[in-house]
Amino acid sequence: MIYKVIGTALVTIILSLSLKKNMPEISALINLSGGLIISLLAINSAKDVIDNFFNFSTNLKVGSSIIVPALKVLGIGYLTEFCSSLASDTGNNFLSDKIILAGKIVILGFSISSIKNLLVMVLNLIQ
Amino acid sequence: MSVDILFKIGAIGILTAVISQILSHNGKSEIATLATLAGLVIVLVMVLSMISELFSTIKSLFMLY
Numbered sequence: 001m002i003y004k005v006i007g008t009a010l011v012t013i014i015l016s017l018s019l020k021k022n023m024p025e026i027s028a029l030i031n032l033s034g035g036l037i038i039s040l041l042a043i044n045s046a047k048d049v050i051d052n053f054f055n056f057s058t059n060l061k062v063g064s065s066i067i068v069p070a071l072k073v074l075g076i077g078y079l080t081e082f083c084s085s086l087a088s089d090t091g092n093n094f095l096s097d098k099i100i101l102a103g104k105i106v107i108l109g110f111s112i113s114s115i116k117n118l119l120v121m122v123l124n125l126i127q
Numbered sequence: 128m129s130v131d132i133l134f135k136i137g138a139i140g141i142l143t144a145v146i147s148q149i150l151s152h153n154g155k156s157e158i159a160t161l162a163t164l165a166g167l168v169i170v171l172v173m174v175l176s177m178i179s180e181l182f183s184t185i186k187s188l189f190m191l192y
Contacts, residue, residue: 008130015137019144023163026140029170033136036177037129043184050188068190075189 001045008037028090039082069114073107080106132177136170143167 012034016027050071057067080103087096143166150159186192 004129008133011130011133015133015140019137019140022144022148023140023166025167026136026143026170029167029174030133030136030140033174033177034133036174036181037133040177040181040184043181043188047188071189072191075185075191078189079185 005038072110076107
């Protein structure tokens, strides 16, 4: 699997460099599609890891109340990082920082419930 | 969904570059810009289908409904 990743990366680098001078837009698109292919390969191999992690967590008492928000935060973090690094790669760092800020806010929105549970637990311990 | 899409996009890019060079040298620079735009749109459509597949995979994997 790792050889496929390295092969795709090499092809992407060479193609985007060859088209950098006279077609900069298409070289940026080649970078994007190379990144897409590599992330698809990585995600397909991460699928079975997450599946048996999820099966493992169902027989725990904690159940999916903790796992599902964690997975959501992971997914949003990955998407935000994907888009912001593409933006900074093509030169517009301003856009990349704004995307990171929006991603943080969305993640905060998801994790509010678990933060509340944590605070309730701590308060019960103190009293 | 492997490296052949990259080669297709590279081929379209190189073809568009050559066509726009030829057109601009023969004095038709407006058509050259249109040819460049056409090549860009074709590449965008191909990349768009890959992006939608990535997003559906991520949505199903991380339960981001």
